[in-house]
Amino acid sequence: MSAPTDRPEDVTPTLELRGVNKSFGAIQVLHDVHMKVYPGQVTALVGDNGAGKSTLIKSIAGIHAIDSGELLFEGRPVTVTGPRDAAALGIEIVYQDLALADNLDVVQNMFLGRERKNGILLDELSMEQAARDTLSKLSVRTLKSVRQLVSSLSGGQRQTVAIAKAVLWESKLVVLDEPTAALGVAQTRQVLDLVRRLADTGHAVVFISHNMVDVFEVADRVAALYLGRMAADVPISQVDRPQVIELITAGRSGDLGIAPAEVAAVEV
Amino acid sequence: MSSTISAPTSAQEPGGAPSGFEADRTADSLGATVRAYVDRVRGGDLGALPAILGIVVLGLLFFALRPETFLTPRNMANLADQAAPIIILAMGLVFVLLLGEIDLSAGVVSGVCAAVMAKLLADAGVPWYVSVVAAIVTGVVIGLFTGSLVGMIGIPSFVVTLALFLGWQGFTLRLIGEGGTVPVRDPVISAISDRNLPVVLGWVLALLVIAVYAALQLNRFRVQRAKGLAHSPLAVVLVRIGVIAAVVVVVTAVLSVDRAPAVGVVLAGIPYAIPLVVVLLLFLTFVLGRTSFGRHVYAVGGNAEAARRAGINVTRIKVSVFVIGSTLAAISGIVAAARLGSVAPGSGGGNTLLYAVGAAVIGGTSLFGGRGRVRDAVLGGLVVAIIANGLGLLGTEAYLNFIITGGVLLLAASVDALARRRAAATGH
Numbered sequence: 066m067s068a069p070t071d072r073p074e075d076v077t078p079t080l081e082l083r084g085v086n087k088s089f090g091a092i093q094v095l096h097d098v099h100m101k102v103y104p105g106q107v108t109a110l111v112g113d114n115g116a117g118k119s120t121l122i123k124s125i126a127g128i129h130a131i132d133s134g135e136l137l138f139e140g141r142p143v144t145v146t147g148p149r150d151a152a153a154l155g156i157e158i159v160y161q162d163l164a165l166a167d168n169l170d171v172v173q174n175m176f177l178g179r180e181r182k183n184g185i186l187l188d189e190l191s192m193e194q195a196a197r198d199t200l201s202k203l204s205v206r207t208l209k210s211v212r213q214l215v216s217s218l219s220g221g222q223r224q225t226v227a228i229a230k231a232v233l234w235e236s237k238l239v240v241l242d243e244p245t246a247a248l249g250v251a252q253t254r255q256v257l258d259l260v261r262r263l264a265d266t267g268h269a270v271v272f273i274s275h276n277m278v279d280v281f282e283v284a285d286r287v288a289a290l291y292l293g294r295m296a297a298d299v300p301i302s303q304v305d306r307p308q309v310i311e312l313i314t315a316g317r318s319g320d321l322g323i324a325p326a327e328v329a330a331v332e333v
Numbered sequence: 334m335s336s337t338i339s340a341p342t343s344a345q346e347p348g349g350a351p352s353g354f355e356a357d358r359t360a361d362s363l364g365a366t367v368r369a370y371v372d373r374v375r376g377g378d379l380g381a382l383p384a385i386l387g388i389v390v391l392g393l394l395f396f397a398l399r400p401e402t403f404l405t406p407r408n409m410a411n412l413a414d415q416a417a418p419i420i421i422l423a424m425g426l427v428f429v430l431l432l433g434e435i436d437l438s439a440g441v442v443s444g445v446c447a448a449v450m451a452k453l454l455a456d457a458g459v460p461w462y463v464s465v466v467a468a469i470v471t472g473v474v475i476g477l478f479t480g481s482l483v484g485m486i487g488i489p490s491f492v493v494t495l496a497l498f499l500g501w502q503g504f505t506l507r508l509i510g511e512g513g514t515v516p517v518r519d520p521v522i523s524a525i526s527d528r529n530l531p532v533v534l535g536w537v538l539a540l541l542v543i544a545v546y547a548a549l550q551l552n553r554f555r556v557q558r559a560k561g562l563a564h565s566p567l568a569v570v571l572v573r574i575g576v577i578a579a580v581v582v583v584v585t586a587v588l589s590v591d592r593a594p595a596v597g598v599v600l601a602g603i604p605y606a607i608p609l610v611v612v613l614l615l616f617l618t619f620v621l622g623r624t625s626f627g628r629h630v631y632a633v634g635g636n637a638e639a640a641r642r643a644g645i646n647v648t649r650i651k652v653s654v655f656v657i658g659s660t661l662a663a664i665s666g667i668v669a670a671a672r673l674g675s676v677a678p679g680s681g682g683g684n685t686l687l688y689a690v691g692a693a694v695i696g697g698t699s700l701f702g703g704r705g706r707v708r709d710a711v712l713g714g715l716v717v718a719i720i721a722n723g724l725g726l727l728g729t730e731a732y733l734n735f736i737i738t739g740g741v742l743l744l745a746a747s748v749d750a751l752a753r754r755r756a757a758a759t760g761h
Contacts (some may be wrong), residue, residue: 134648168635185624
């Protein structure tokens with residue numbers, strides 16, 4: 066890991082959540098969530114199933130509207146009401162199911178929905194060059210051809226393409242939803258390297274994972290959700306693995322986490 | 334699965350490691366391209382292979398059975414006229430099938446539009462172009478209606494178009510009247526099927542098509558190579574140009590021979606239906622392959638959710654493919670009416686739709702969506718037309734005709750389903 070793990074707090078976070086609440090009907094899924102995501106850093110977002118990770122990233126992506134609270138992007142308050150708003154800000158989400166069209170090739174997928182055009186003609190040449198440049202910049206060396214159909218790619222290669230697609234758009238914040246969940250050892254290695262390079266090229270990265278080995282390998286900060294509350298959002302150097310697991314499963318660990326009274330209230 | 338998965342890469346990898354995209358550079362050899370093609374076919378991506386085989390095998394079969402009539406210039410011109418309405422209808426279905434949808438009403442929609450045109454010509458006495466525009470507008474409106482029911486309300490296209498299949502037949506019946514037929518005698522409309530391009534003009538156009546195709550292909554090759562992008566080897570580009578040139582020259586030559594049954598009359602030249610099909614083929618191939626609309630059609634057919642997340646308006650794409658389908662059905666109806674010289678209540682019913690779906694699927698368009706090209710309609714339409722034409726020459730009874738055509742469609746659909754399974758198994 067080359068990036069500094071502790072950043073001075075005076076750097077403006079790329080994304081900051083302040084007191085975000087979100088309910089679905091009677092069920093409150095996010096309670097007063099605060100979170101900071103810094104440029105050039107990988108922030109691991111951890112939490113048990115149902116802790117609210119997916120709701121949180123969907124709120125960032127503009128798929129769910131938040132009920133109250135503030136979203137600050139590079140220090141400016143913003144409202145995100147749809148995926149297009151998020152994309153316009155420079156937020157790219159790489160979903161777990163990847164959302165690639167199998168019947169299109171790598172270049173076509175990377176530019177899907179945002180094709181470059183010459184008049185009404187698709188500008189294939191410039192798209193192919195840009196796709197190749199982006200992949201090279203991320204040191205992706207595992208693709209045989211950028212004109213290969215996505216259906217012929219392995220799981221790790223697909224993940225790579227999905228991430229590269231996010232990077233192509235001058236994105237500032239890339240959210241990765243369990244990018245290594247379905248991968249083997251070697252492919253996980255590729256993807257973790259790529260995640261690291263994303264941060265090293267100046268992107269703010271949110272990395273959702275259940276795998277503590279991956280988290281401690283690649284993350285600079287860790288944010289733990291517990292039943293919809295942010296238990297901790299700290300540099301990873303301040304916690305160790307047992308502590309993070311405690312934060313995930315019990316909501317607090319030592320001095321960190323939700324106040325004991327609140328934990329008790331939540332667990333009722 | 335590719336063998337590259339097993340090679341882990343890491344940030345610490347020493348210099349001189351493979352930099353990726355090897356295939357984009359080394360594909361510059363003919364052998365590699367041929368191997369890649371064989372791999373693709375083995376992997377289940379048969380492309381145009383079944384249709385071309387079908388045309389060759391059926392052509393030889395009927396030539397062997399009816400050597401004195403099948404391969405004559407007269408029958409070839411007749412075959413082109415027979416194939417044109419099937420091909421045009423199938424072109425529209427390719428768009429619908431690309432989304433994994435189906436339009437069972439396409440055949441009868443062609444009947445409705447033809448009836449609108451015929452009624453306007455016969456009863457209102459409007460000029461031919463007004464009636465043609467009216468027929469096409471009818472097709473667009475019908476397509477909007479079908480597309481809205483499927484795309485906006487979300488009824489499965491199978492059910493919507495099955496209902497409309499019945500509904501529009503009633504509409505045609507009401508328009509024309511029980512047992513009646515409306516003659517189509519307008520000289521311009523009839524010319525589509527019974528007039529020919531002057532022989533000289535035919536040759537000029539044929540050579541023009543070859544020259545433009547060659548220029549476009551070679552220019553693309555030059556630019557791609559100059560910029561170091563993925564491209565086919567020069568040999569493959571040249572073979573492609575050669576094949577297209579050969580087909581165009583042979584067709585033009587055959588149709589330029591005098592095929593009049595009587596001495597003293599000259600009947601030669603390319604029937605107007607052929608340039609019509611070629612223009613539609615070029616235009617729709619351009620739309621599907623070179624515009625973002627076409628790209629989005631493929632994306633929605635391959636993974637609608639991915640397309641939606643990429644910001645593509647999936648509903649709009651769905652509605653538009655049904656509009657395209659019905660518009661081409663209208664054109665197909667006009668061509669069929671020109672060929673038959675009349676429109677009857679049953680026009681566009683019967684096996685019209687079966688032929689067109691069969692054409693698209695035999696040509697290589699998948700019923701599962703995401704895979705298909707406009708040229709599939711042409712190749713598959715020729716196969717279907719050769720079967721109908723050849724069986725007609727053999728004097729087979731109607732019942733056999735139905736059974737054989739149905740069987741061929743079933744065969745094509747099985748090839749499609751098996752190819753898809755094989756593709757899933759081999760990762761292609």
